[in-house]
Amino acid sequence: MTLTESPAAPAPSSQRLTTAKAMVQGLELEMARDDSVIYLGEDVGSYGGIFSSTTGLLDRFGPERVIDTPISETAFIGLGIGAAVEGLRPVVELMFADFMGVCLDQIYNHMAKIHYESGGNVKVPMVLTTAVGGGYSDGAQHSQCLWGTFGHLPGMKVVVPSNPYDAKGLIISAVRDDNPVVYMFHKGVMGLPWMAKNPRSMGEVPAGDYTVPIGEASVVREGTDVTVVTLSLSVHHALDVADKLAEDGVETEVIDLRSVVPLDRRAILASVGKTGRLVVVDEDYLSYGLSGEVVATIADEDPGLLRAPVARVANPDVPIPYSRPLEYAVLPRPERIEAAIRKVVGA
Amino acid sequence: MTLTESPAAPAPSSQRLTTAKAMVQGLELEMARDDSVIYLGEDVGSYGGIFSSTTGLLDRFGPERVIDTPISETAFIGLGIGAAVEGLRPVVELMFADFMGVCLDQIYNHMAKIHYESGGNVKVPMVLTTAVGGGYSDGAQHSQCLWGTFGHLPGMKVVVPSNPYDAKGLIISAVRDDNPVVYMFHKGVMGLPWMAKNPRSMGEVPAGDYTVPIGEASVVREGTDVTVVTLSLSVHHALDVADKLAEDGVETEVIDLRSVVPLDRRAILASVGKTGRLVVVDEDYLSYGLSGEVVATIADEDPGLLRAPVARVANPDVPIPYSRPLEYAVLPRPERIEAAIRKVVGA
Amino acid sequence: MTTQAPGRPTPPEQRPPEQPGLPHTPDDETRLGLYRTMVLIRTYEEAILREYHVDKGPGFDIGKGLIPGEMHLSAGQEPVAAGVCAHLSTGDAVTATHRPHHLAIAHGVDMNRMTAEIFGRETGLGRGRGGHMHLFDPDVHFSCSGIIAEGYPPALGQAFAFRRKGTDRIAVAVTGEGAANQGAFHESLNLAVLWNLPVVFVVEDNDWGISVPRSVSTCVPSNATRAEAYGMPAERIEDNAVEAIYDAAGRAVERARQGRGPSLLEIHTLRMWGHFEGDAQAYRVDLTDVPGRDPIPTYERTLKAAGLLDDEAVSNIKAEAATRVEEAVTFAKDSLLPDPADAGKYVFA
Amino acid sequence: MTTQAPGRPTPPEQRPPEQPGLPHTPDDETRLGLYRTMVLIRTYEEAILREYHVDKGPGFDIGKGLIPGEMHLSAGQEPVAAGVCAHLSTGDAVTATHRPHHLAIAHGVDMNRMTAEIFGRETGLGRGRGGHMHLFDPDVHFSCSGIIAEGYPPALGQAFAFRRKGTDRIAVAVTGEGAANQGAFHESLNLAVLWNLPVVFVVEDNDWGISVPRSVSTCVPSNATRAEAYGMPAERIEDNAVEAIYDAAGRAVERARQGRGPSLLEIHTLRMWGHFEGDAQAYRVDLTDVPGRDPIPTYERTLKAAGLLDDEAVSNIKAEAATRVEEAVTFAKDSLLPDPADAGKYVFA
Numbered sequence A, B: 001m002t003l004t005e006s007p008a009a010p011a012p013s014s015q016r017l018t019t020a021k022a023m024v025q026g027l028e029l030e031m032a033r034d035d036s037v038i039y040l041g042e043d044v045g046s047y048g049g050i051f052s053s054t055t056g057l058l059d060r061f062g063p064e065r066v067i068d069t070p071i072s073e074t075a076f077i078g079l080g081i082g083a084a085v086e087g088l089r090p091v092v093e094l095m096f097a098d099f100m101g102v103c104l105d106q107i108y109n110h111m112a113k114i115h116y117e118s119g120g121n122v123k124v125p126m127v128l129t130t131a132v133g134g135g136y137s138d139g140a141q142h143s144q145c146l147w148g149t150f151g152h153l154p155g156m157k158v159v160v161p162s163n164p165y166d167a168k169g170l171i172i173s174a175v176r177d178d179n180p181v182v183y184m185f186h187k188g189v190m191g192l193p194w195m196a197k198n199p200r201s202m203g204e205v206p207a208g209d210y211t212v213p214i215g216e217a218s219v220v221r222e223g224t225d226v227t228v229v230t231l232s233l234s235v236h237h238a239l240d241v242a243d244k245l246a247e248d249g250v251e252t253e254v255i256d257l258r259s260v261v262p263l264d265r266r267a268i269l270a271s272v273g274k275t276g277r278l279v280v281v282d283e284d285y286l287s288y289g290l291s292g293e294v295v296a297t298i299a300d301e302d303p304g305l306l307r308a309p310v311a312r313v314a315n316p317d318v319p320i321p322y323s324r325p326l327e328y329a330v331l332p333r334p335e336r337i338e339a340a341i342r343k344v345v346g347a
Numbered sequence C, D: 001m002t003t004q005a006p007g008r009p010t011p012p013e014q015r016p017p018e019q020p021g022l023p024h025t026p027d028d029e030t031r032l033g034l035y036r037t038m039v040l041i042r043t044y045e046e047a048i049l050r051e052y053h054v055d056k057g058p059g060f061d062i063g064k065g066l067i068p069g070e071m072h073l074s075a076g077q078e079p080v081a082a083g084v085c086a087h088l089s090t091g092d093a094v095t096a097t098h099r100p101h102h103l104a105i106a107h108g109v110d111m112n113r114m115t116a117e118i119f120g121r122e123t124g125l126g127r128g129r130g131g132h133m134h135l136f137d138p139d140v141h142f143s144c145s146g147i148i149a150e151g152y153p154p155a156l157g158q159a160f161a162f163r164r165k166g167t168d169r170i171a172v173a174v175t176g177e178g179a180a181n182q183g184a185f186h187e188s189l190n191l192a193v194l195w196n197l198p199v200v201f202v203v204e205d206n207d208w209g210i211s212v213p214r215s216v217s218t219c220v221p222s223n224a225t226r227a228e229a230y231g232m233p234a235e236r237i238e239d240n241a242v243e244a245i246y247d248a249a250g251r252a253v254e255r256a257r258q259g260r261g262p263s264l265l266e267i268h269t270l271r272m273w274g275h276f277e278g279d280a281q282a283y284r285v286d287l288t289d290v291p292g293r294d295p296i297p298t299y300e301r302t303l304k305a306a307g308l309l310d311d312e313a314v315s316n317i318k319a320e321a322a323t324r325v326e327e328a329v330t331f332a333k334d335s336l337l338p339d340p341a342d343a344g345k346y347v348f349a
């Protein structure tokens, strides 16, 4: 038993990979293609990333490009910013998004604002990778999603893959983007051998180079009765629930946002325009976050699209409890999602 | 010309005070009543607070209770937390909310979570005061409101006074609350002699001790045609606009939220239930913030309450620009509020 | 007790005279006490290790079992906890890190409720809300945080409050050597010296911050050198030597109690197991040396040589520890899990 | 140039030999250059001061006038900028603070576009989006930040990139003495030494952080002492002495360029005016001394005594500066304000 992984085997033209391995493959391709891409963070070298985000990169690219840092997030994220300003394309890992509190200034006041403050004259082509999410009893300081917080603060794109294909395509897009991009991977979608897995955390991935556009949601399941707008691990749960409800004749459309910034409002409106019913499933905190924004998107445009009150399945503004029954009560577990859909469709 | 103020004169039974002086008076009463109340922060001693939040307190209570700190927000906010845990009631000033990035961990992972993590066994009766808001060309790192960010993170109350009466009553409530309370004062409501003033930043304030309950919005203007939900400086603008629109026969109800956490959802629903139309005016960023949450509150309950699409007048996710015409374009200035109300009521 | 105004450093002439602390040589009873504490901690960690792996399979799923989540155990670091906490009363504060058990036990945290917390039970210190990185026992002023170095600042506040109340209680703030590179470390040391706070800072140098060796994280050989640059007395203690720790901590604690201000101790200790359970430690070059550096048999030999211990005494002490620990484990297992309907309780007071 | 792997300190035997830098004694032309730079900066700050107060009334409304918002001027701190930047080329980076004008001018930031930025014009360095605390001139690698000490970390990255590209360019990171108590300071110093980055850290000690004197913010007399605790050569330069600054900066810059790693200079300088414009400085006990400590007349006297300046040369230099500054002010005033419809432009590239 080990929390580290062995490097992925050489790649055929398409392979079944875990999300983690797909992410690493995207990084590997970009690092091979572009010498200015480097990866910095805690335990990203010989350990290969606590959540296997860098397995094998040190061996392939060496310690000048895959760099273990001290536990000094402000310094090394800031270093990434300065390096990006001077033309490198650093990927910098914040081990858990929960740790943003020790370094948010570099992220939101510098990485995200320099381009604007310089009137467009300075570019910051940096990627900030970070692990999010709970469900394995890691407590209030190691289980948060916080994409609402990142999304609220302007100047950075925020992408959130839920599966291997998107993980690879989005990391490649993120590295190539001339803007700062925050890349939030849920530990529960990575397909780690030491964590509960949904079959959806393993999937077919093209071996070569491809991108997933940042800012386009994906309709991962079509349906006519109700729209579920969600992202990250909750996509897995929503699809499981949708399959189950289909047996009862409820056809659920599931939208995987894939990025929080930009938010694909058109996709939300199109789907709710069709189904007339909306459930937002968000593992982040309820208030002042993603779920409210998605709902408001409809009311901004036309509240008449809605044939019923919406339901928001989110963390009810509670620090994430350690004990399993409590944690499961605040997370958007399948049972809560199912209950919410049933209520909204009146089934 | 000076950016500091002289201490308030001795208090009769009711006086006209600026918001800043009302806040200081509330602090003074609490500090006199309760020896465990102390005030810590940068330039809160002889300077009296950059935004006059502590004028005269050093003279009255001495340097053991009104304490200038180094520019070490993590250390002194954390110090406040530990002191609160051991039974003091510290009020700690973060000079600008924009600086949260250097100390957010203490605020959101410690101040706000210790009570929960301890299963209710540890209390953190601390107040974090902080200045917010723009409108005077202080640029992208000194003009933000950020109450959406604070409100999103659970475990702290967030109060936002807009006028002298509430400023005093809320600071007294905040100090007496056994929970951490973030007290966000907009520089533009303080009535500072060196900043643009709305007449509403000066008002009648009872001399003695009183509280304003945390979590109750206030209907600051009744109306029948449209509800404006807002807070802080935007209340002043909304009232000005409402007066103007009344001349055209549009009766605007204005709700001053006064606190972001808890959010008085009942007050919002009651008013929109009456008017059928909603404009949210929020100086914070548009996406994933307060405006979305207020709108979602209606859709959660009954989207049918709304007779028209809502309007959100907020910062359109732009770092706050320095140059006046640009800054005015992103702030919810009266012109934008007026246009939004007219659009929603079709006038 | 000084009553100097915080925010103004006490002028040197108003400070109690600086005297090099007298050595704190443990007497026989204290030496046995240090040993007993170390054995109790190790016994505890072995029990948690055992329980942690129950029902994690097939394979290893971190979220499963009686004790889910990350688990950072302190085997090998017992000398730090025993040596430092021997000088404290329950009125003093200790703030620990993600790796807190040894300090909690040595400082007298209620072991039943601590164990119940680790098992996520309603009878736990935090009613199951906190978990093993969030143990709060206000009865003995114990707390911890899972965020690197962020336990230092609240300790300053506890020290501040203790002084303001006119007591001679002190705060002990502990972090790892990796943590000493976090900004909070610097800010805390400055503020503690500036306000002459009764704090003892402890850096547990176990050579590793997860997989990153000290040489890759820290630009200087000793954090004691750094502390001196804040005008603070500081020592580095080598070899995980419990009596040397006891001595240095005694002087630092005395200094803080007497109002003479903060000190820092960097203690070279040993992480015997993985960073967390499940860590395969492939990165770890020093692994074969580890068993030989175990501080408990080492100290056992010392005490035996001094005629204070024999095999029978050792086995009595170990049996006593086992009884105590199994009682706590049983208490935890016999306790109820929290009611999911109460998940929202205790967000606000 | 070393090519050591970041993340691993260069083993001492692979580092270029440590040689005490030779003194950098400015020659006559350089001395005149230092003086000219100082005069240009002062002339600039006086012009900004004048323009800042235009149309602020009746009374004083910080949001009004041609230049609204906070204004932190650097009069008195010219020796730092002149002495340090004299060693830099436009390929080197300088990151400054909320008080950036002196450094911007000395480092050769385009004065017209800088002034236009301060006036909030579309022709400004940041097209009016940034303002006086956010001057970015990529042509000379100049940047600044209004958040205390948070300009240090990006400077590390600039230095890192310069080295990675195989150049001998360096980064200079500047903060005030108040800022040296922020966590970012500590983290940056550690990382710079650890990775042997070509950085020169500069602490401008002007005795005050707004109203807080150094003794109330900083537990040690010198940040040079602190820097040495990171294993970094460091010096404190007293008396705002431009030639001593030039000398020390010369050695530090040379060291960085040669791949021998970072250094720190703490320079005792003088904030002649308020923290920001409008600051009545009631707290300021040293105010009467200020005029006598003005570094420009002092240096003028030195150069006159050395026969390098006479009254005519002085007035020529001042006239030249005035012409240059007024040209910039005119450029700014003649430029258009940005179109409000473009407020959302440049959020993303």
Ligand SMILES: Cc1ncc(C[n+]2csc(CCOP(=O)(O)OP(=O)(O)O)c2C)c(N)n1
Pocket (backbone or CB within 6 Å): A042, A071, A073, A095, A099, A102, C098, C099, C146, C147, C148, C175, C176, C177, C178, C179, C180, C204, C206, C208, C209, C210, C271, C275
């Ligand atoms: C701010 C922050 N960054 C990173 C982490 C992740 N993390 C947890 S423990 C650890 C290593 C800590 O090393 P050290 O301080 O030496 O303590 P040790 O684990 O050796 O006891 C890291 C990086 C964290 N918890 N907080």
Ligand SMILES: Cc1ncc(C[n+]2csc(CCOP(=O)(O)OP(=O)(O)O)c2C)c(N)n1
Pocket (backbone or CB within 6 Å): B042, B071, B073, B095, B099, B102, D098, D099, D146, D147, D148, D175, D176, D177, D178, D179, D180, D204, D206, D208, D209, D210, D271, D275
């Ligand atoms: C993190 C942070 N805290 C507080 C401030 C507010 N502030 C701006 S300048 C200043 C004083 C800075 O003092 P110093 O570093 O000595 O620089 P000086 O102003 O003297 O040049 C303060 C507290 C800030 N900008 N950022």
Ligand SMILES: [Mg+2]
Pocket (backbone or CB within 6 Å): C176, C177, C178, C204, C205, C206, C207, C208, C209, C210
């Ligand atoms: Mg360690």
Ligand SMILES: [Mg+2]
Pocket (backbone or CB within 6 Å): D176, D177, D178, D204, D205, D206, D207, D208, D209, D210
């Ligand atoms: Mg200063």
